[in-house]
Amino acid sequence: MASELASTQTAGIAARSSGRLELERALTDAHERTWSVLANLTPEQWHVPYHPGINPPLWEFGHVAWFNEWWVLRDAYWNAREENVTRRPSMLSGADRWFDSGRIAHVDRWTLDIPPLAELRDYANAVLDGVRARVAASDEHELYASRLTLFHEDMHGEALAYMRQTLGYPPPFAIRVPPLSDEHADVDIPGGVFMQGAPDDGAFVFDNEKWARGNARAGADVAHLREQRPFRRVRRRRRLRRSRLVVGRWVRVARGGGIRPSSLLAQRC
Numbered sequence: 001m002a003s004e005l006a007s008t009q010t011a012g013i014a015a016r017s018s019g020r021l022e023l024e025r026a027l028t029d030a031h032e033r034t035w036s037v038l039a040n041l042t043p044e045q046w047h048v049p050y051h052p053g054i055n056p057p058l059w060e061f062g063h064v065a066w067f068n069e070w071w072v073l074r075d076a077y078w079n080a081r082e083e084n085v086t087r088r089p090s091m092l093s094g095a096d097r098w099f100d101s102g103r104i105a106h107v108d109r110w111t112l113d114i115p116p117l118a119e120l121r122d123y124a125n126a127v128l129d130g131v132r133a134r135v136a137a138s139d140e141h142e143l144y145a146s147r148l149t150l151f152h153e154d155m156h157g158e159a160l161a162y163m164r165q166t167l168g169y170p171p172p173f174a175i176r177v178p179p180l181s182d183e184h185a186d187v188d189i190p191g192g193v194f195m196q197g198a199p200d201d202g203a204f205v206f207d208n209e210k211w212a213r214g215n216a217r218a219g220a221d222v223a224h225l226r227e228q229r230p231f232r233r234v235r236r237r238r239r240l241r242r243s244r245l246v247v248g249r250w251v252r253v254a255r256g257g258g259i260r261p262s263s264l265l266a267q268r269c
């Protein structure tokens with residue numbers, strides 16, 4: 001199991017710079033995974049009450065397809081006024097009015113007149129076909145937007161999974177959690193210098209991963225790092241408990257520290 005988890009992590013890193021064939025396969029896999037999280041919802045379960053921590057599932061499904069089309073098939077770019085615009089319209093008339101997460105406030109996503117599921121599935125399938133064709137016809141150095149859409153869709157796959165959990169829906173499929181070796185043992189965090197962030201090596205990265213910089217762990221000679229701002233310095237050597245974190249325990253720990261759990265929830269994208 002541990003090796004299974006390690007191979008999954010390695011595959012995720014490799015996808016940042018994968019070539020056309022691997023990328024095409026990964027995009028198809030992400031598309032199928034997105035649908036697999038939603039496929040067994042009943043008609044009633046598609047309609048959810050407003051909640052600040054999730055998106056309506058129909059909106060989120062359409063948004064993922066829209067994002068893929070926006071960046072890959074519509075050739076989005078930043079114009080001279082630093083506006084993100086496209087060179088061609090969507091194949092789904094009205095898509096920008098419904099699914100642009102930068103313009104549609106979170107609270108408004110519950111009351112949009114978005115198309116029915118069958119129409120959105122046709123749209124998502126057509127977008128995938130177009131993206132795959134575009135990837136197949138691209139040079140290796142033209143794949144940044146396709147890699148962006150891959151990681152974006154995977155991110156929304158996770159969001160859809162916790163949408164189900166938030167609403168008390170059962171898991172969409174059997175989920176196996178790899179066992180931890182030496183659970184409840186402590187993990188030693190030694191002093192030293194580590195690199196935080198992604199290296200500037202041409203592979204895909206999200207904006208908030210740019211760029212790797214030196215960070216100091218306790219006990220390290222950090223004099224040469226003081227000119228690099230910001231960096232974090234851990235004041236002393238740490239030992240952390242190796243343990244699964246379940247939601248109930250996390251909420252108790254947060255409240256014990258005077259923190260409202262809801263204040264730590266990420267804003268929806």
Ligand SMILES: [Fe+2]
Pocket residue numbers: 063067101152156269
């Ligand atoms: Fe998004």
